[in-house]
Amino acid sequence: NVAMDNGGYGLTSGLLQSAYMFSPNLPVRDENGDYSKKVLGTNQPNPVAQLELTNQTRTTRFLANVFLQYEPIKNLKLKGVAGTDFSQSEGYYYAPLSTQVGGANNGKADRRHNEKTDYQLQFSANYSTMLNDRHYLAVSAGTEYMKMGTQYLLAGNTDFVSDSFSWNNLGAGAGSKPTVGSGSTFAETLSYYARVNYTFDERFFLTANFRIDGSSMFGKNHQWGYFPGISVGWDFAREKFVKSLQGTVDQLKLRAGFGQTGNDNLSGTDDNGNAFTAYPYNVYRQSGNVIFGDTYNTAIGLYALGNPNLKWETQTDFNIGLDFSLWNGRVSGSLDYFNRVISDILGVRRLSSASEVTSMVVNLDAKKQTYGFEASVNTETIKRKNFQWNTGMTLTFYRDRWLKRDRNWVPKIYETEKAYMGEEWRLVSMGLIQPGNGVSYTSNPVPGTILFADVDGYMTKDGNIMYNEDGYPLRTGKPDGKIDEADLQKVAVNVPYTIGFNNTFRYKNFDLNIGMYGKFNQWKQNGLAATLTDAGILIEGSNQMVEVKERWNSDHQYGKYPSSLQRKYGVGKEFASDFYMEKAWFIRVRNIDLGYTFSLPAYKINSVRVYVSLLNPFLITPYSGIDPETDNNGFSYPNSRTYTIGLHINL
Incomplete structure (x- = not known):
């Protein structure tokens, strides 16, 4: 909850960036005692002045739970739980006249009030019994209701005659556009579940469950989701053919599971990283003013299209694993393989640009997959009376990829339908251009700028890009004297x-x-090096890394960084390069x-x-x-x- 000033700097992010980039040859204060300001690059505030910004938040939180448990007959337990989680916060922000944002606004003050209230009700019935000392059975069923709500109130003003008011007298500001805002959200979920656990002779294990979840976040057509699950296990260390290893093998439990869960979080990001929020019904909001005669009137416009057919995003999980324990627990651990598929993905579909609203949240006809494995090993490496050494090691590896793309997906020339998430497609740099070098994609190569690999091109006809029957752009397969998306190469699959x-x-x-x-x-991408060695901030008089001494120039033609004639982006902002990529x-x-x-x-x-x-x-x-x-x-x-x-x- 960081208040943002008119230069786009938050109290934390602005202080950090300005501390890196503010001109080091400027004093903290000028000869008049005021904080120094940059002549160029004026959106960078004085970092010491930023310390005078006040941004405080006071939060009060109340949590309460009460439960009642009753056992009407042996082994049957009935339990009811009621709980609430209430929090409210008061935010106070003031930018005094001595700061850049405060000076530009003659002081700027904001106050915000936030409330969050959650309620939860649960009821469950659990029955368990042991039969013939070999059969264990546990059955449970229950229901859960949750209601979540938030609301906020915001007020702010500018143009104060003195800093003495701070945020305590917003009415004293003479700003032409005082800030006033309020809003609220709420959501409800209702769930029913049933579960059965069965164990035979402590060798065979079975768990089956079924959930029905309802959410107010969806329209009435698809408010309910149905999600089953089952898992089985077999501890074959207890079988006769392993008993000969008694004392060596304590447990070898093989297990497998399958299940589904639902997601009703309608705030996410689309494939391009743009945030979206979905609604079950059309949403309207203030959209400026219109003039009727001599009067300004508030205008209301369509903000978002509701989708009554929006339904639960479904996650389907399969896993298989092994739990083991050896030598009376001296070595233990587990091995797991998992596979997860997400379908009915909540995402954005573009509409006609002529529409009042140009996008709509839908269930995409697409699927994503995550698969990988996890392993853990714990050992009592040394176990003596006066000295013990215990170790624990874990390994986690996973990959994300597309299994299926939405029918409206338009592939780029380097994309495939089942591409992995984390693929880094970039222009490949081949060092810096030296005097006398010929470069295929320009007739006027500038020494000291980055030389990129021209490896491919678009196949065209009459100046238009050609596509195959699946909608993929066609390649020439050879350099074409241009640097564009066809020259992007996969330099890494960034999945640690x-x-x-x-x-x-x-x-x-x-x-x-x-x-x-x-x-x-x-x-x-070493963004700090890319920014603090960039020629652009030299023009603004900003601080730079000492490594700029390694920049190419006519007397230092084997420099590490490009000359002052090239910005960090290389050939246009739209094409990222691997020049600043690092292990x-x-x-x-x-x-x-x-x-x-x-x-x-x-x-x-x-x-x-x-x-x-x-x-x-x-x-x-x-x-x-x-x-x-x-x-x-x-x-x-x-x-x-x-x-x-x-x-x-x-x-």
Whole structure:
């Protein structure tokens, strides 16, 4: 909840970006005592002045749950639960005259009130019994009702005669367009479920369930969704043919599951990353003013088309796995393979550009698939009286791809119907153009600019791109003297896999825990380097990285970065290149904790543990940006390193 100023900078994002880019040769304040401002690139505020912006939020939250449980007969339990989660927050924002946004508006103040209220009611019946010491049966059924609501109120003003009012007297502002806004949302869900668990001789396991979910987010035609699930298991370590390994094999449980769940979250993003919100009915809102005679009248226009045929997005999961335990638990873990298919995907379909509303949220005739595997192994590596060493390792790998595209999908020349998510299609750079180099796609190559690979082209007829019967653009298969989408190449499939490794050591009263994890098969665009070595910000007088000394020039023709004659985008903003792409795998030591535990029986203290803890002590990575885990193609805040000294007393 960051208030945004008229330059597009939030209190946090603006401070971070301006701290990176503000001119380092300007003093904090000028000769008049005012905060220095840039002559060019004026949308970058003074980072020290940004500290005078006030953006406070006070939140109050109340949670309550009450339940009643009754057992009318043996093994049958009836339970009712009622709960509420209520929160309200008050936001206060003021930009004083000394700041850039405040000075441009003669002071700017906002106040916001937000409320969120959730209610939940549950009723369940559970019956379990054991028959002949070999058959275990548990049956449960229930219903759940949830109601979620939000509302907000916003008021703001500008043009104050003094900073002394802050946000406490919005009426004192003389702004020509005071901010007034309010709104509310609500949603209800009602669910019914039934579940059966059956175990035979602690060898065979069966779980079956069925859910019926209803949501007010959909129109009356498809408010209800029906979602079954079943899982089975077999611990064959208990079979006769494995009993010869008793003492070595404790558990070998093979299991498999199939199930479906529904998604009614109608706020998402389309294939291009644009946010959308769906509605079951047409939505209207204020759309400016119209003049009748000499009078301004508020105009109401259609904001979004409702879709009464919108239905639940369905997720179908299949998994198969193995749980194992060996040598009386000295080694244990699990192996899992999973496959997930999402159908009836909630997405956007474009309408005629002549329509009042040019898009509509629908269930796309498309499918997405996620598949992968997970593995975990835990060991009691050393188990002695005074020394123990336990380890835990996890591995997670998955891939996302399209299984089917919507019928209105228009493929680009490099796209395939079943493409993987995370494919990086970019122009491939071949170094920098040197004096005297010939370049196929331009008759006037500029030394020091990026040389791109011209590898392909569109097949055309009478100047128009040709397509095959499936709607795919046709390729020439050879360089065509142009740089366009046909020259994009797949430089990576950016789907990392994660490895975690945890070690716990105990020696007498000492304990030491070291936790680490890593992500591999990962690439990132170093947005910070791309921006802070870009010739464009040199024109604005912005700060730059010291690496700009490695920029190409006539006296340094083997420079690392392009000359000042080329912007970071290369050939047009629409074509991303791999020039600033970097390997971004990393190994992070998450924590190092060291403790010592002792008792003080004379003072009736069971135990005292003194400890020191280091959070995020170090990182191993080839990535040259701020942080390969949190960087998002721009100005990210680095992960902090935290040192803690503590004392834990158990009476």
